[in-house]
Amino acid sequence: xxxxxxxxxxxxxxxxxxxxxxxxxxxxxxxxxxxxxxxxxxxxxxxxxxxxxxxxxxxxxxxxxxxxxxxxxxxxxxxxxxxxxxxxxxxxxxxxxxxxxxxxxxxxxxxxxxxxxxxxxxxxxxxxxxxxxxxxxxxxxxxxxxxxxxxxxxxxxxxxxxxxxxxxxxxxxxxxxxxxxxxxxxxxxxxxxxxxxxxxxxxxxxxxxxxxxxxxxxxxxx
Amino acid sequence: xxxxxxxxxxxxxxxxxxxxxxxxxxxxxxxxxxxxxxxxxxxxxxxxxxxxxxxxxxxxxxxxxxxxxxxxxxxxxxxxxxxxxxxxxxxxxxxxxxxxxxxxxxxxxxxxxxxxxx
Numbered sequence: 170x171x172x173x174x175x176x177x178x179x180x181x182x183x184x185x186x187x188x189x190x191x192x193x194x195x196x197x198x199x200x201x202x203x204x205x206x207x208x209x210x211x212x213x214x215x216x217x218x219x220x221x222x223x224x225x226x227x228x229x230x231x232x233x234x235x236x237x238x239x240x241x242x243x244x245x246x247x248x249x250x251x252x253x254x255x256x257x258x259x260x261x262x263x264x265x266x267x268x269x270x271x272x273x274x275x276x277x278x279x280x281x282x283x284x285x286x287x288x289x290x291x292x293x294x295x296x297x298x299x300x301x302x303x304x305x306x307x308x309x310x311x312x313x314x315x316x317x318x319x320x321x322x323x324x325x326x327x328x329x330x331x332x333x334x335x336x337x338x339x340x341x342x343x344x345x346x347x348x349x350x351x352x353x354x355x356x357x358x359x360x361x362x363x364x365x366x367x368x369x370x371x372x373x374x375x376x377x378x379x380x381x382x383x384x385x386x387x388x389x390x391x
Numbered sequence: 392x393x394x395x396x397x398x399x400x401x402x403x404x405x406x407x408x409x410x411x412x413x414x415x416x417x418x419x420x421x422x423x424x425x426x427x428x429x430x431x432x433x434x435x436x437x438x439x440x441x442x443x444x445x446x447x448x449x450x451x452x453x454x455x456x457x458x459x460x461x462x463x464x465x466x467x468x469x470x471x472x473x474x475x476x477x478x479x480x481x482x483x484x485x486x487x488x489x490x491x492x493x494x495x496x497x498x499x500x501x502x503x504x505x506x507x508x509x
């Protein structure tokens with residue numbers, strides 16, 4: 170969906186003002202740490218995948234997305250997912266009190282402290298067995314399709330309609346657009362090189378290029 | 392994960408314009424600025440301006456390659472080896488490599504930055 174999360178090329182946000190690397194804490198407040206832990210732990214209940222999590226954050230009102238800090242967006246997304254998966258009712262969210270115990274099937278999946286390091290290290294596999302041959306080879310000229318789906322997509326607005334060159338074929342990977350709907354389908358994934366001139370025209374700064382990972386569905390021959 | 396190498400003519404920079412994708416297993420959680428709207432908006436359109444904000448000046452003929460992490464593939468920058476480090480051990484060289492250098496917003500430190508003569 171065309172929302173506030175798709176930030177590439179936007180103007181007006183001002184300077185970055187980075188904190189010095191050796192002075193920046195991992196979390197700036199205790200609640201950030203708690204939201205981070207809560208979101209990861211809730212994810213392991215198996216009710217949603219990473220693309221559904223991203224889509225939940227993206228579906229906020231654009232004003233809210235931009236107004237929120239990073240972990241506020243995580244929390245907003247988590248609340249949406251918890252209610253949609255019927256793990257928490259809107260009433261429970263409002264009062265902060267559980268109306269009753271969770272289902273047995275959920276209780277059995279609750280992540281235990283001693284399992285955390287192992288499951289985090291393991292991650293969630295996204296590479297899939299090749300089912301179809303890739304349509305494009307390195308060096309092929311391709312255009313990012315000018316499409317504006319209402320659902321989740323990982324084709325940023327700033328590349329749509331632009332022509333680039335296939336830099337590398339990564340293999341077959343879970344296709345986010347379907348994954349956000351709960352369907353695990355593998356599609357060929359490529360790294361595509363776009364010159365800054367192709368993306369930004371006369372306002373391009375120097376002889377630069379942007380490499381974007383794009384699934385075959387996002388591409389057409391050019 | 393892909394490692395992209397800086398050379399005298401190419402400088403690499405990593406961003407995630409759509410969210411905050413970052414090589415957690417290697418670098419830990421990303422800093423606030425990496426997840427911020429100004430960085431995500433500008434890294435792809437004005438990388439030179441972004442680098443200047445981090446105090447990184449590149450010669451005009453250096454090509455900046457920006458890697459937008461739109462898939463689950465993660466990117467890590469291999470900084471250019473600073474001059475005057477010939478014969479240094481891996482442990483010595485490690486002292487010169489910062490997290491920011493591996494995102495690509497800075498170069499590796501130089502020997503003088505850690506109090507060593509060239």
